[in-house]
Amino acid sequence: MTSPAVDVTIAVxxxxxxxxxxxASVLDxxxxxxxxxxxxxxxxxxxxxxxLGDRADDERVLLLDLQDGIRSPAGPxxxxxxxxxxxxVALLGSDDEFAPGALDSWLRVQRETGASTVIPKIVIVGxxxxxxxxxxxxxxxxxxxxxxxxxxxxxxPLGLIDRARFGHLRFAEGLSSGExxxxxxxxxxxxxxxxxxxxxxxxxxxxxxxxxVTFTPRxxxxxxxxxxxLEDAAWFxxxxxxxxxxxxxxxxxxxxxxxxxxxxxxxxELVAHQAALRRVLDRLEALAPRALRLLSRVDHRIIxxxxxxxxxxxxxxxxxxxxxxxxxxxxxxxxxxxxxLHPQAMARLFRAANRTDAIG
Numbered sequence: 162m163t164s165p166a167v168d169v170t171i172a173v174x175x176x177x178x179x180x181x182x183x184x185a186s187v188l189d190x191x192x193x194x195x196x197x198x199x200x201x202x203x204x205x206x207x208x209x210x211x212x213l214g215d216r217a218d219d220e221r222v223l224l225l226d227l228q229d230g231i232r233s234p235a236g237p238x239x240x241x242x243x244x245x246x247x248x249x250v251a252l253l254g255s256d257d258e259f260a261p262g263a264l265d266s267w268l269r270v271q272r273e274t275g276a277s278t279v280i281p282k283i284v285i286v287g288x289x290x291x292x293x294x295x296x297x298x299x300x301x302x303x304x305x306x307x308x309x310x311x312x313x314x315x316x317x318p319l320g321l322i323d324r325a326r327f328g329h330l331r332f333a334e335g336l337s338s339g340e341x342x343x344x345x346x347x348x349x350x351x352x353x354x355x356x357x358x359x360x361x362x363x364x365x366x367x368x369x370x371x372x373x374v375t376f377t378p379r380x381x382x383x384x385x386x387x388x389x390x391l392e393d394a395a396w397f398x399x400x401x402x403x404x405x406x407x408x409x410x411x412x413x414x415x416x417x418x419x420x421x422x423x424x425x426x427x428x429x430e431l432v433a434h435q436a437a438l439r440r441v442l443d444r445l446e447a448l449a450p451r452a453l454r455l456l457s458r459v460d461h462r463i464i465x466x467x468x469x470x471x472x473x474x475x476x477x478x479x480x481x482x483x484x485x486x487x488x489x490x491x492x493x494x495x496x497x498x499x500x501x502l503h504p505q506a507m508a509r510l511f512r513a514a515n516r517t518d519a520i521g
Contacts, residue, residue: 337383409449
């Protein structure tokens with residue numbers, strides 16, 4: 162076969178995933194030479210070969226076998242990355258697909274910009290389009306700044322990645338969650354001329370599979386095991402304070418407050434996790450001491466309630482609904498009103514993410 166311009170890795174762990182649809186979207190929808198690396202993860206590869214049908218015999222499809230007994234996508238995706246030889250790599254979920262022409266459009270944007278990563282538009286079938294990352298003005302698409310364009314909010318490394326620059330990157334293995342956080346942070350904050358393909362064909366996500374793992378709260382330490390990947394990374398420690406702050410504000414706003422929410426099922430349950438949550442909060446503040454002040458007033462109320470001697474979980478639920486739906490000025494404004502104008506403050510993020518012409 163012609164040497165591929167892009168190697169696309171698809172990890173698949175279940176016989177019910179529509180792997181043929183995913184592969185066909187790459188092969189049929191791309192004019193550029195491409196190879197699809199399908200990794201059968203903890204499943205008999207013969208099952209996946211059968212599900213691929215005639216696509217299994219296409220010389221542009223490489224089927225690999227990984228039996229590691231670990232329920233994490235990190236292993237198969239890392240195998241795909243390690244096997245790749247093309248100038249660019251991309252990832253595709255086994256139940257997702259590329260819109261026709263998506264890869265060609267990302268390659269065109271890369272040629273025009275020299276971007277180390279081209280971030281795609283994401284469309285989730287049956288839902289509103291994904292507005293993340295909330296770039297400046299909702300439309301900025303070239304020479305993105307990882308902090309000012311809030312790239313940390315795109316925590317999945319989807320799109321086109323320059324293998325010459327980032328071929329060393331791997332997902333963190335052995336984690337229950339967050340295996341992609343350190344990887345994507347390095348993509349954004351060590352990237353070059355990062356671009357978003359705002360108007361091109363989308364990465365299309367589906368939510369029609371029934372074999373997804375039901376979420377149950379894990380130990381707090383497991384939820385935040387990914388933090389050591391940032392704490393130990395020399396490149397992260399060398400970032401300017403505003404860049405570290407941009408990462409940590411997002412972790413506080415999304416990961417930490419969500420960790421409180423899923424444990425606020427009862428006062429007793431939340432109290433049992435207070436010490437572990439406090440340790441995580443201390444670690445996050447150590448990474449970026451100024452990040453906490455950029456959270457909204459409602460966020461601060463949730464945190465204060467969560468660490469009170471007898472947390473009122475009903476009140477936390479009301480506040481959480483407010484913060485997710487931005488139902489009040491308190492959900493948008495910081496305790497210091499002047500900081501509400503900061504690029505990482507919710508008021509600025511909300512405005513960028515809700516522009517009618519925003520990404521997605």
